[in-house]
Amino acid sequence: xxxxxxxxxxxxxxxxxxxxxxxxxxxxxxxxxxxxxxxxxxxxxxxxxxxxxxxxxxxxxxxxxxxxxxxxxxxxxxxxxxxxxxxxxxxxxxxxxxxxxxxxxxxxxxxxxxxxxxxxxxxxxxxxxxxxxxxxxxxxxxxxxxxxxxxxxxxxxxxxxxxxxxxxxxxxxxxxxxxxxxxxxxxxxxxxxxxxxxxxxxxxxxxxxxxxxxxxxxxxxxxxxxxxxxxxxxxxxxxxxxxxxxxxxxxxxxxxxxxxxxxxxxxxxxxxxxxxxxxxxxxxxxxxxxxxxxxxxxxxxxxxxxxxxxxxxxxxxxxxxxxxxxxxxxxxxxxxxxxxxxx
Amino acid sequence: xxxxxxxxxxxxxxxxxxxxxxxxxxxxxxxxxxxxxxxxxxxxxxxxxxxxxxxxxxxxxxxxxxxxxxxxxxxxxxxxxxxxxxxxxxxxxxxxxxxxxxxxxxxxxxxxxxxxxxxxxxxxxxxxxxxxxxxxxxxxxxxxxxxxxxxxxxxxxxxxxxxxxxxxxxxxxxxxxxxxxxxxxxxxxxxxxxxxxxxxxxxxxxxxxxxxxxxxxxxxxxxxxxxxxxxxxxxxxxxxxxxxxxxxxxxxxxxxxxxxxxxxxxxxxxxxxxxxxxxxxxxxxxxxxxxxxxxxxxxxxxxxxxxxxxxxxxxxxxxxxxxxxxxxxxxxxxxxxxxxxxx
DNA sequence: CTGTTAGCGCATTCAC
DNA sequence: GTGAATGCGCTAACAG
Numbered sequence: 267x268x269x270x271x272x273x274x275x276x277x278x279x280x281x282x283x284x285x286x287x288x289x290x291x292x293x294x295x296x297x298x299x300x301x302x303x304x305x306x307x308x309x310x311x312x313x314x315x316x317x318x319x320x321x322x323x324x325x326x327x328x329x330x331x332x333x334x335x336x337x338x339x340x341x342x343x344x345x346x347x348x349x350x351x352x353x354x355x356x357x358x359x360x361x362x363x364x365x366x367x368x369x370x371x372x373x374x375x376x377x378x379x380x381x382x383x384x385x386x387x388x389x390x391x392x393x394x395x396x397x398x399x400x401x402x403x404x405x406x407x408x409x410x411x412x413x414x415x416x417x418x419x420x421x422x423x424x425x426x427x428x429x430x431x432x433x434x435x436x437x438x439x440x441x442x443x444x445x446x447x448x449x450x451x452x453x454x455x456x457x458x459x460x461x462x463x464x465x466x467x468x469x470x471x472x473x474x475x476x477x478x479x480x481x482x483x484x485x486x487x488x489x490x491x492x493x494x495x496x497x498x499x500x501x502x503x504x505x506x507x508x509x510x511x512x513x514x515x516x517x518x519x520x521x522x523x524x525x526x527x528x529x530x531x532x533x534x535x536x537x538x539x540x541x542x543x544x545x546x547x548x549x550x551x552x553x554x555x556x557x558x559x560x561x562x563x564x565x566x567x568x569x570x571x572x573x574x575x576x577x578x579x580x581x582x583x584x585x586x587x588x589x590x591x592x593x594x595x596x597x598x599x600x601x602x603x604x605x606x607x608x609x
Numbered sequence: 610x611x612x613x614x615x616x617x618x619x620x621x622x623x624x625x626x627x628x629x630x631x632x633x634x635x636x637x638x639x640x641x642x643x644x645x646x647x648x649x650x651x652x653x654x655x656x657x658x659x660x661x662x663x664x665x666x667x668x669x670x671x672x673x674x675x676x677x678x679x680x681x682x683x684x685x686x687x688x689x690x691x692x693x694x695x696x697x698x699x700x701x702x703x704x705x706x707x708x709x710x711x712x713x714x715x716x717x718x719x720x721x722x723x724x725x726x727x728x729x730x731x732x733x734x735x736x737x738x739x740x741x742x743x744x745x746x747x748x749x750x751x752x753x754x755x756x757x758x759x760x761x762x763x764x765x766x767x768x769x770x771x772x773x774x775x776x777x778x779x780x781x782x783x784x785x786x787x788x789x790x791x792x793x794x795x796x797x798x799x800x801x802x803x804x805x806x807x808x809x810x811x812x813x814x815x816x817x818x819x820x821x822x823x824x825x826x827x828x829x830x831x832x833x834x835x836x837x838x839x840x841x842x843x844x845x846x847x848x849x850x851x852x853x854x855x856x857x858x859x860x861x862x863x864x865x866x867x868x869x870x871x872x873x874x875x876x877x878x879x880x881x882x883x884x885x886x887x888x889x890x891x892x893x894x895x896x897x898x899x900x901x902x903x904x905x906x907x908x909x910x911x912x913x914x915x916x917x918x919x920x921x922x923x924x925x926x927x928x929x930x931x932x933x934x935x936x937x938x939x940x941x942x943x944x945x946x947x948x949x950x951x952x
Numbered sequence: 953c954t955g956t957t958a959g960c961g962c963a964t965t966c967a968c
Numbered sequence: 969g970t971g972a973a974t975g976c977g978c979t980a981a982c983a984g
Contacts, residue, residue, distance in 0.1 A: 320961030322662035344681035663977035
């Protein structure tokens with residue numbers, strides 16, 4: 267059992283209230299420099315750490331924030347959590363991480379649990395713009411920042427990555443290599459990033475004077491390697507003459523690898539493939555995947571900073587949403603198209 | 610701001626203490642069934658949830674457990690956390706997850722933070738048997754259970770998977786396909802699982818009457834795909850005539866894929882490769898990896914159950930450590946060896 | 953079975 | 969600048 271404040275005060279020869287003032291950043295100036303020193307020394311000697319329950323009871327704040335994610339095993343979340351954790355823990359906050367399994371009823375239950383824990387704020391990585399869910403479901407619990415996924419309310423504080431930029435970089439790279447028949451394996455329209463990337467894909471081609479052929483786009487019902495295999499397989503078999511593919515994300519790109527192999531084609535010699543996210547392991551597959559690199563750790567950190575800002579100044583109006591830049595990591599899944607008749 | 614107990618009591622027409630008794634599982638029997646009903650109805654109507662800080666202050670417990678892991682991006686941890694979370698949250702506990710980045714000073718800092726938070730227990734997934742670290746560093750903070758890694762103290766409550774079983778399954782599979790020259794790319798001896806798997810590898814070969822040739826074992830300094838590429842590369846170039854490889858884990862197996870490809874060989878036609886862990890994505894690489902499947906979620910769940918057991922009965926002596934069984938997932942990276950002269 | 957009383961450890965009044 | 973008093977919301981010990 268750790269030391270109590272009263273013990274520290276006794277050792278320092280002051281009243282507990284004075285010790286409290288000396289130890290707390292905000293009230294330290296109301297105490298003489300001399301006593302501050304004495305109290306700190308005593309606290310150190312006794313290895314004092316304030317009882318968060320007692321403090322919380324009087325301050326009505328817990329110094330905890332809830333982080334809601336869909337599925338921890340999706341590789342984008344660990345770095346994101348790392349980013350969140352870095353800034354929250356540096357500020358004396360503890361992150362309570364909650365896995366919803368992408369199940370809405372489970373999410374509601376976990377939100378309730380976080381509310382019961384009296385979290386000071388929420389970082390939500392599960393909202394989707396197509397979602398029926400009202401952002402107030404989260405905001406009613408505590409101040410919240412959305413990350414990775416866009417919430418239905420466009421004014422809610424949100425940290426996204428620049429999907430448009432990423433797609434433009436990818437398309438630019440492929441075009442620079444001579445590709446003109448660039449397919450897109452798109453995600454389901456309920457996912458906000460899926461529609462954003464699809465739109466950017468069209469834009470990017472258009473801007474470069476390349477025909478935007480609807481036959482080059484397939485939309486998956488769900489996001490998985492299998493769905494990618496199936497989707498690209500259809501495209502390949504349709505005789506649309508594709509030489510390059512922009513996949514919705516890396517997992518889908520892996521599925522595209524499979525579709526290519528199944529038809530006796532080779533990547534990148536016959537078909538170039540670009541992924542999205544640069545998830546853990548994208549450098550280990552064969553061929554190593556060219557992909558849009560998203561700095562999820564930075565996104566988590568930014569979301570946390572934004573949230574802590576809101577908590578430190580509850581009166582201020584909510585911060586502006588931000589969209590972080592991305593980069594292109596060129597590996598070995600892209601190459602110039604074969605000469606001659608494209609298939 | 611949620612309702613307080615006193616408000617619930619007022620609405621139910623009883624004293625707050627009675628309301629408390631009615632709401633708490635353990636003391637419910639000290640209250641008439643009738644009042645229990647009234648109180649519950651009132652609580653529900655006011656959407657009451659107890660203030661954990663207030664409760665914690667008097668019970669001296671927080672209903673939180675700390676979970677210490679090295680690096681969230683290592684794919685074994687997410688399912689493990691999922692297992693922990695499933696059982697802790699069902700029991701009304703909240704898991705505080707901490708990332709040490711495999712850095713000892715950082716780990717000490719995070720342990721201190723968990724202690725400051727007054728966690729009731731600890732689940733530690735970073736200990737290694739070769740570690741200089743005394744298990745008391747953790748145990749002095751709170752009751753602790755070790756998982757995945759064996760702590761220096763063999764008597765400390767620990768949940769491991771059966772490395773011996775896994776290796777035996779893998780070797781058995783390879784031998785059944787006709788392999789006799791089976792290499793092992795081993796992890797560094799500081800890692801307890803590395804030595805366990807190496808020992809089991811020797812045992813398994815010996816038991817099947819196959820020569821245990823030291824030339825078929827390479828030990829890596831660190832665990833990475835690159836280290837695997839380099840290690841297997843040496844073995845392949847040494848002319849030891851290997852037809853199959855058991856890699857320390859899946860990541861290393863991916864490195865082995867690369868070594869094989871670099872030499873113009875093919876897996877599984879020329880060299881069979883078996884991984885270990887069955888991490889997320891092992892079915893997506895080419896060829897899909899045959900690997901020992903470890904149920905990390907089950908391990909996390911078991912560790913959590915063990916810890917909660919210790920917390921519910923502090924007097925009892927610590928539970929016995931367990932070693933969970935594993936299975937072999939056969940995919941396409943293994944096949945019978947080529948006929949004729951092995952290289 | 954229920955009400956009364958007390959106190960967990962701390963921050964924050966209000967006096968001095 | 970410092971000490972004294974108060975109360976955050978809850979459970980536990982003691983009466984009745």
